[in-house]
Amino acid sequence: MFLTAFLKYLLIDCLSVRSIYIVGISFFWISYILFRNRTHKEFEILKFHNFKQSIIILLPFFLLNCLACLFYAYNKNTLDISWHILLVFLLYPVWGVMQQFIMLEIILVFVIKYLSGNTNTIILVFIVSTLFGIIHYPNAFLMIYAFCLELVLASVYLKWRNLWAIGITHGWIATFLLYYVLERNLWLELLSGF
Numbered sequence: 001m002f003l004t005a006f007l008k009y010l011l012i013d014c015l016s017v018r019s020i021y022i023v024g025i026s027f028f029w030i031s032y033i034l035f036r037n038r039t040h041k042e043f044e045i046l047k048f049h050n051f052k053q054s055i056i057i058l059l060p061f062f063l064l065n066c067l068a069c070l071f072y073a074y075n076k077n078t079l080d081i082s083w084h085i086l087l088v089f090l091l092y093p094v095w096g097v098m099q100q101f102i103m104l105e106i107i108l109v110f111v112i113k114y115l116s117g118n119t120n121t122i123i124l125v126f127i128v129s130t131l132f133g134i135i136h137y138p139n140a141f142l143m144i145y146a147f148c149l150e151l152v153l154a155s156v157y158l159k160w161r162n163l164w165a166i167g168i169t170h171g172w173i174a175t176f177l178l179y180y181v182l183e184r185n186l187w188l189e190l191l192s193g194f
Contacts, residue, residue, distance in 0.1 A: 004029075004102060005135055013138065019190045022095060029098050047162075054156055054165030061152055062169050066176045073180035084187035085179050092175045092186065097167025103132050103150065104157045104166070125154040142182070149173060 004025055011021035073079040108128045112119075133147030153166045178184045 026098055050160035050162040051165050054160045054162040057156055058165055058169040062172055065173045069176040069180040084185050088186045089175045093168040093171030096171030097163055100163055100167045100170055103128055121158055125151055128154045
């Protein structure tokens with residue numbers, strides 16, 4: 001986990017090779033999930049139970065975020081629809097599931113086990129949300145937004161334990177936020193590493 005965070009700072013923030021990082025980390029974590037699930041059958045990520053309940057709760061949150069991003073871009077006269085955003089809209093949820101797997105299935109579950117379940121869920125959600133915000137350093141706005149997003153996502157995860165709905169929501173909200181508010185074209189950023 002710490003190596004993943006360190007490599008993010010090194011490869012993305014310092015060396016600007018986003019595509020190498022995303023492909024490498026995705027390959028590593030997918031391999032890890034498949035190996036551990038094969039030997040221990042412990043990860044919720046491969047299960048689809050409670051997807052409907054999770055997505056129904058997250059849908060209004062997603063719509064509100066996306067409408068706010070579109071409204072912001074409309075007021076700045078930067079609202080456009082490109083095939084780039086459509087590709088990112090389809091692909092980013094995979095990356096969202098990977099990030100949420102690390103945050104929720106690895107870190108949050110570890111903290112719960114470490115504390116033997118003897119702590120308040122609000123504190124657990126706050127800890128994970130703080131870490132998720134810090135990972136988005138150095139952009140202060142993105143750090144605060146990621147912290148607030150994770151407050152919602154971690155709360156939903158603790159209730160229904162479905163990473164698919166959470167990862168998809170994460171990916172779609174991030175797509176709109178990065179494209180329309182931060183004016184970043186993730187498709188071009190991804191391709192720049194190749």
